[in-house]
Amino acid sequence: MSNTAVILKPIHELFSEHFFLTDYQKGDSWERWQVKELLNDILGFCDKENRADNESYYFQPIVLNTREAGWEMLDGKQRLMTIFLIMEYLNRRYSKKFRREVFTLEYRHSSARTEYLLSLGNKKADYFEFMNMYESFDEIKKWFENHMSRINGFESIFLFKVQLLWCELNVTIDAESAFSPHHIS
DSSP states (O other): OOEEEEEEEEGGGGTTOEEEEOSSSSOSSOOHHHHHHHHHHHHHHHHOTTOOTTOOEEEEEEEEEEETTEEEEEEOHHHHHHHHHHHHHHHTTSOGGGOOOOOEEEESSOHHHHHHHHTTTSSOOOSHHHHHHHHHHHHHHHHHHTTGGGHHHHHHHHHHTEEEEEEEEEOOSOHHHHHGGGGOO
16 A cells, blocks of 8 residues: 655755665766756746745656655656756855754665765766766756856855645655666667
């Protein structure tokens, strides 16, 4: 028997969460153009005339399964990674004392990927999956450099008005076995 909960969650409500990422999904992060398109789209939402105070920007769903120490990512790894990368960039503007605690990502089968996330942007990657993360993070940096005067307003909208469709499952199957065939390219 399984239970499913579907709710909307603003980005700031993810901060205390721990996510386990699996290898059976597509690559770790979006291409540069996809990251830029998302940032431009959110900026467009920021600039929207006559936007109601209770209006939100809706992000595509992430599908999760409960685990003892957090959430197993079933679908939406690239979306969640992009959110993580944006938060990492925004956070690095502050001294360590004032940084927000961002949610954690842990790879189920790769401690090297988890370690790379912790040093993100400090070195260019040589492994393809790391390279994609590096390229996405680099695109985020470049985008914000071109929108520096808008960064505080963007951050506020991003944290409180951007909402994820959070699909929470509570299933007792081995998700990796069940979903692997569906994510093979």
